Every structure is written in C-alpha cells, then in structure tokens.
Amino acid sequence: MSAVFHGSSLILLALLSVAPATAQEPTGDAPAAIPVPVNGAERYTPADFTRFAPRTALDMVEKVPGFLIVTGTNGGERGLGAATENVLINGERIANKSTDARTALARITAAEVAYIDIVDGAGLNVPGLTGQVANVVLVAGAGSGGYKTTIRWQPEWRPRLEKNWLNGEISTTGKLGGTNLTLSLKNEATRKGHWGPERVYDGNGVLLFTRDEFGAYDGERPRLSAALARTTANGNKWNLNLGGQLQLLDERVDSVSQRPANGTVREAFKFTEDEVNFDIGGDYELGLGKGRLKLITLYRFEHSPFVDSFIVDRAVGGRTGERFKQTADEGESILRGEYSWRTGGGTDWQVALEGAYNTLDVDSEFAVLQPDGSFRPVIFGGERTKVEEKRGEASLTWGRSLASNLTAQVNLGAEYSELTSSGPGGLTRRFVRPKGKVALAWKVAPKTTINWFVQRRVDQLDFFDFASSVDVANGQGNGGNGLLVPPVLNRTELEVVQDMGAWGNASVAFAYAYAQDLVDQVPLSPTTEGRGNLPPAHLYRISSKATLLLDPLGWKGARINSDITLRRNRVRDPLTDLWRDQSEGQEYLVDLSLRHDVPGTNLAWGAGYFDERYSPNLRLGAIEKEYTDGPFVTAFVEHKDVAGFTVKLSYRNLAGMKDGFDRTVFVDRRDGPVAFSERRLRKFGRFFQLTVTGTL
Numbered sequence: 001m002s003a004v005f006h007g008s009s010l011i012l013l014a015l016l017s018v019a020p021a022t023a024q025e026p027t028g029d030a031p032a033a034i035p036v037p038v039n040g041a042e043r044y045t046p047a048d049f050t051r052f053a054p055r056t057a058l059d060m061v062e063k064v065p066g067f068l069i070v071t072g073t074n075g076g077e078r079g080l081g082a083a084t085e086n087v088l089i090n091g092e093r094i095a096n097k098s099t100d101a102r103t104a105l106a107r108i109t110a111a112e113v114a115y116i117d118i119v120d121g122a123g124l125n126v127p128g129l130t131g132q133v134a135n136v137v138l139v140a141g142a143g144s145g146g147y148k149t150t151i152r153w154q155p156e157w158r159p160r161l162e163k164n165w166l167n168g169e170i171s172t173t174g175k176l177g178g179t180n181l182t183l184s185l186k187n188e189a190t191r192k193g194h195w196g197p198e199r200v201y202d203g204n205g206v207l208l209f210t211r212d213e214f215g216a217y218d219g220e221r222p223r224l225s226a227a228l229a230r231t232t233a234n235g236n237k238w239n240l241n242l243g244g245q246l247q248l249l250d251e252r253v254d255s256v257s258q259r260p261a262n263g264t265v266r267e268a269f270k271f272t273e274d275e276v277n278f279d280i281g282g283d284y285e286l287g288l289g290k291g292r293l294k295l296i297t298l299y300r301f302e303h304s305p306f307v308d309s310f311i312v313d314r315a316v317g318g319r320t321g322e323r324f325k326q327t328a329d330e331g332e333s334i335l336r337g338e339y340s341w342r343t344g345g346g347t348d349w350q351v352a353l354e355g356a357y358n359t360l361d362v363d364s365e366f367a368v369l370q371p372d373g374s375f376r377p378v379i380f381g382g383e384r385t386k387v388e389e390k391r392g393e394a395s396l397t398w399g400r401s402l403a404s405n406l407t408a409q410v411n412l413g414a415e416y417s418e419l420t421s422s423g424p425g426g427l428t429r430r431f432v433r434p435k436g437k438v439a440l441a442w443k444v445a446p447k448t449t450i451n452w453f454v455q456r457r458v459d460q461l462d463f464f465d466f467a468s469s470v471d472v473a474n475g476q477g478n479g480g481n482g483l484l485v486p487p488v489l490n491r492t493e494l495e496v497v498q499d500m501g502a503w504g505n506a507s508v509a510f511a512y513a514y515a516q517d518l519v520d521q522v523p524l525s526p527t528t529e530g531r532g533n534l535p536p537a538h539l540y541r542i543s544s545k546a547t548l549l550l551d552p553l554g555w556k557g558a559r560i561n562s563d564i565t566l567r568r569n570r571v572r573d574p575l576t577d578l579w580r581d582q583s584e585g586q587e588y589l590v591d592l593s594l595r596h597d598v599p600g601t602n603l604a605w606g607a608g609y610f611d612e613r614y615s616p617n618l619r620l621g622a623i624e625k626e627y628t629d630g631p632f633v634t635a636f637v638e639h640k641d642v643a644g645f646t647v648k649l650s651y652r653n654l655a656g657m658k659d660g661f662d663r664t665v666f667v668d669r670r671d672g673p674v675a676f677s678e679r680r681l682r683k684f685g686r687f688f689q690l691t692v693t694g695t696l
Contacts, residue, residue: 041117041135042499046110051557051597052604053640055693056150057113058105061087061134065547066497066505067118068563069101069134080296080336080354086121088135093126096241097298098225098279105136107171107184109148109695114139120441120449123407127350127397130409130439130453131495132507147174149696151645156191158687161216164191182227190219194659194682198255203667203674208259211267213682215253222246240282247275249306253473263315269473273306281334291341291349302330310472311369321369322472328464331359347400352413353393360387360463366470382468382480386422389463391415395436405443412436415458421466421482431486433458447499452492459487465519465531474663476622479530481522487533488516504559506546513539515571520583521619522574529620537571537582557597557604565589573618576671581615588613590631602640609633622665629658629681645694651686658683 044064054060061069070086085094087101094104114137121129153168171184193216200208225243232238251271259265281298304327311321336354343349362385367375395413402408413435420428439453461484470477491513498506515537522532543565550558569582581587588611595606610632616625636650661680667673 041119044116044118046113046115049110051599053602053646054110055646055695056106056110057108057136058102059646059693060110060113060116061105061136064116064118064134065549065559066507066545067132067134067547068545069105080298080334086129086131086133088124088126088133090137091124091135096227096239096281097300098223098241098243103169103186106152106169107150107173107182108136108138109150109173111148111695112138120407120443120451122399122409122439122441122451122453123401124399124409127352127395127409127411127437130437130441130493131451131509132497147172149173151692151694151696153692154689156687156689158191158193159685160195160214161191161193162218164189166220176228178230180227180229182225182229184223184225186223186225188219188221188223190217192217192684194684196658196680196682198661198678198680201677201679203676205677208676209257211255211257213253213255213680215251215682217251218249220246220248234287236284236286238282238284242278242280244278245276247273247277247304249273249275259314262317265315266313267310268313269308269310271306271308273304275302275304277302277304288339289341291339294338294340296334296336296338298332298334300330300332302328304328304330308470308472319369321375322470323365323367323369323375324470324472325365325367326469327363329359329361330463331357333357345400347398349399350395350397352395352397354391355393356389356391358387358389358391358463360385360466362386362464362467364467364469380468380470380477384422385467385480386420387463387466388420390418392417407441409439410436411438417486419461421480427482429485433486433488447501449497451495451497454492455490457489457491459489461486461519462531468530474622476619478521479524479528481524481530481532484519484531485517485533487518489539490514490516491539502549502552504547504549506544506548508544509542511539511541511543515539518571518582520571520574521617523620532574534574535572537569539570539582540568542566555596556599559595561591561593561595563589563591569615575620575669580618583615583617584626585615586612587615604638604640605636606638607633607635618670620669622663623670625660625662627660627662629660630655632657645692648691648693650689650691652689653684653686656683656686 049060049063052059052063085101094101117135119133119135121131121133149172151170155167156164166187167189169184169186171182173182195214198211198213202208223243223245228240230238253269255267257265279300283294283296285292285294307325309323313319334356338350338352340350364382365377366380367377370376393413393415395411397411399409415433415435417431435456435458437453437455442450444450465484466480466482468478468480493509493511495507495509500506517533518537519531520534521529524530546562548560566588567586569585570579571582573580590611593606593608595604597604613627616623632653633655634650634652635654636648638648640646659682664677665675667675
C-alpha cells in the first residue's frame, strides 16, 4: 500500500471526527421506553450493563446472557427477502445490505439505548425471524443532543509481518435539521501471514523434497458511507444509504527447496486485486388504509480485477510460469414492497413483493510465461462469461398469539427466476419454486421457551460457478457449468431456551435438513470437472449457546460464555456414489470465553478458547484438507476509562496454533492410484492486538 493511501486515510479519519452524522441507519425518532416488557420479552436496561461501562449498543448486546449476534448482510445473497439477522433496531430489520448488525450497533452510542428486549422471533411481524431476537430500542429523540462520534481502533502486531495500524472505524451521529445523519469511515485492514515446511511425497509415501514457505496476505478495505433518516410529522419514514469502497488485496507465497534433479528451486505465487464497489439504496414507509406500506430499493455495482501468477525458477531446468487474469463486473438492482397490518383480533399480516435484476460479466485470460519474460495467452475455453438473472418473489406472512404462552408465524411464498448464461454450456432457463416457513414459540414455563420451525428454503447460486477458472498455484481448474440449478433445503429445528436466573441463560438446538441439489465438485466430462448439483443429502446439527454467571459461587463479576456446534453433513459422492461428508462442511465449532469485571474497579480480564474443524474438499482428482493444528487461545486485560476510552490489550494464539494443509493428488481420478501428496504446516506465532473504543 502506498504512502499516499496511508496519508489520505489519516486525513479522512481526522475530517470525519468532526463531521456531523448519525450512528444508526434504520432509525427515525425512537419510541419512548415503556415501563414493562410486552409479549413475554426479557428486558435489559442500561443499569444492567453499568459494570461493563459500555461505549456502544454493540457493547451492550454482546453482554446479554446467552445471546449471540447472527452476523451477515441478509445471508450475503442477492436480493433482500426475509430477515436473516437476529437484531432489530426500534422493531425494524436492518434493510441495508452493506451494513450488518454488528456494524449498525457499533455506530449507536450506549447513551442512546433505552432498553434491549430479547424476544421470540415467531412472535414478531418480521418474516424470517425465529429463536431469540434482540430488539434494541432507542430513547425518544435519539441523536438530538448534538453530534456524537464513535471510534474503534484495532491495531495488531504480528511477528515477521508488516504492522497493521489502520484497522478501525470512525462514525459521527446527530441531526441535520430534522434529519438523522450518519457518516462513517471504516477500514477492515488485514496483515496476516504464516511460515513453515511443506513436505512432498511420491505415490508410495517416500519423501521427495521439502519446501520452506512464507506467506503474507495484506488487505486494505476502506469504506466511506453516509445515511440519512427522517420521520415526518404525519408518521411517514424514509431512509437513504450511500456507500463506496476499495478492496486492495496483495497476497504472496514464496518457497525454496532443494531437489535432486533441479538443484535449488524457488517458487513464487502472487495474487493482487483492486476492487471498487458502490451502493445506493433507501426506503420509504407510509400509512395506507389500515396498515403500513414500505418501499425499498437498492442498486449495487462491483468492479473486481484480479491477477494470479505462479512462477518457478530452477537452477537446473530453467524458469516456467503461468498467469490467470480475471475482471468481473457485478450488478444488483432490487425493488421491494411490503404492506403490513394488524387486525382487531391481534393478527399480524404482511404481503411482500420483490423484483431483482442481477448481472455478472467476466473476462478471463490464461497465459504461459515465455523465455523473454512475457506471458502468451492460451485458449482454455472460458475467456468470456455473462450471467443475467431476472428474479421475482412474492410472500404472505401471518402471525398471532394462539394462547397466552404460544405464538405462531406462517410465511408462504414463491420465487420465479429467469437465468441466462453465455459461458460454457450456457442457456436460458426458468424456475418457479415454492418456499415458506412455519414457526412456533411456546413458553412452557416462566423461564423455559421452546422454539420450533419447519422451512423450505431456496438458496442462490454463485454466478462465478458458471465461469471457467484456472488455479495456477495447484495446477488445476474448474470448467464453467451452465446447467446448475439452485439448491433447496427442507429443514426443521427445535430449540430449548432456559433462563437460569442469577446463573445466566442457556439454549440447545437440534436441526435436520433434507437438501436437494447442493453444489459440489462433479465431473463435467471424462477429463474435466467443475461445480455441479448433487443428489439429495442429509444435514444434521446440534448446537448450544450459554452464559454462566459465576456471582452465585462468590466470584463476583465473572462469567463464562460458550458456543458449541456439532454437524454431520452426508452427501452422495458423484464419483463413487458412496455416502461421504460434504466438501468443506463444518464438522464442529467450540468457542469458550471467560470474562471477569473486577468489582469496584475499571479493570476486566479474561481468556478465550476457539477450535473449529471442516471436512476435506474432494475434487475428482485430488483430496484437499485445510485445517488448524491446535486451538486458538487468547488472554486479555481491559481498562474501561483511559482518558474516556475503553482500552483492551489481547495476547493471542497462546497455544501456538498452526495452519495445516494436506493434499493428495491422483494419477487420474481419486478412486485410482496416487501420483503424489503434500503435507504443509505453517505457524504464525503469538501476537498482540489493541482495541480502543470510545465516544466523543
């Protein structure tokens, strides 16, 4: 990254620290706090978080016992559809795809929060929500007391890597006339890397040679955004969101080895991407008849050129290399309307219509290094691919209380899609697929809730699977597949939530899905492979989330949080027709943390333990397993008032976790003899991370 960019970023940070803005995109004037919870909600007021000295709404929601924020921007899919995040602000979903729940909450100062209700999603008139949902309600007239600036700065210092100084966000909130205004500058900067040996074996397991490798992965992702929101005198509401971002990625892996036939061999893989994207969207809500009509629109565009190159220098045998270039232009246009009303009997209804036009235009080039140092393009059959999708969706949602302790929500819908691809095997196809969800929330006892749903979900395809690509580092590629169809998941989940009073909160969930047309590696011809659809599969999950408060044991201010998931995803192998684990499917996750807020002081300390495992990626001619060796262990100390800021210093990777990658390559298909195998283990050492948060 150039010094010009660094300097410009610092100047923008300084300017934004004095600019007017508002912290939360989806708000107008918030309702006043009401004295008691409604609909069986569990309420948390600012007094419940005093000992944590929260700076933002995010600090508060993260401390709610047993609650974990589901992050993402509407699942990362095209379109808006039903809600996917379990956070509402003033009872409304975050309808801005470029802002996830954590980002939105981090822009709201703690002083603006009136209370937080943890409610059952099935009891809300928000389609798609089930299980525990946090509704963050702001004080009346939030943002009218002058401009407030929230700051998060998170530098990181890793061994053998460039220091990461520019990771953080600054946003300023307030009112401009009667309009809430938000300006934000956020940079998700990364400086990652690892180093270590990779051993290469022949088909009989005999060691051939060892590579000494070093990888560094740098990224700058500055995003500048603005949001305006207003509630008019007649109760109508409007929001406008603008944003632009650069994603500047620079990754490199260098290795050196000694080989009997070639002497010293040096290999260099390099990846660069200079992406530019922007989005503009908004919504308008007004009273109409007996209900409310909300119109939402969004346009997003992304220009993403990247270059992969892999060059090998041999002391004996000369220099060879390959390069793969791709420029992708993605566009998304959405128009959605929602009409909601409540009957006199307490039934909530919503009718929603959504239309979207999505495009992907890919230009690719595969080239081979020439003796003079230039690259000569080689025809590989995937030079140009264009994908267009015209999609429409309609849904009807019904929700009401069936009894004093039982609420239900039913969502019925259908999706129409016209999909056109000009790439390999390209054609135009049309799909009409029903979908829907039935959810129940049953409070079986004052402190016990059972949440259940059954759902038919239609997932979306990755447009890049229609385009051919080449992996120059591993000498393999994917052919484009114009015959892909969207996956469908018929799923059900049962969750039991237990309020343990002074001991905290815990939940356990059991889920099953009968999946149709999952996307995985399939044979496209006797000699090629690519992404394709699988026969029906079975997906199983058990998960638990809990917060154990240790005050009853005499350890005042201490708590343990846990998030544990076990999965078993069984699919039919397209090569052998045998049952196996889904490629790169999560097998388990264990996330444990301890936090102790020392009573009577501004000090806190704690530790964390994280371990996660994924199943191997099965190509038709190779088995690739990416994994971590050992858990990721952290420790931290925090001071809640350093010149008005909260300062947290973390020492990370105490157990010395390493990054592993094993690859077995076969002579032909993986049901035949082995050609060679590689075993890689790279360490990245222990490192420090500083987090500074505060408001001005």
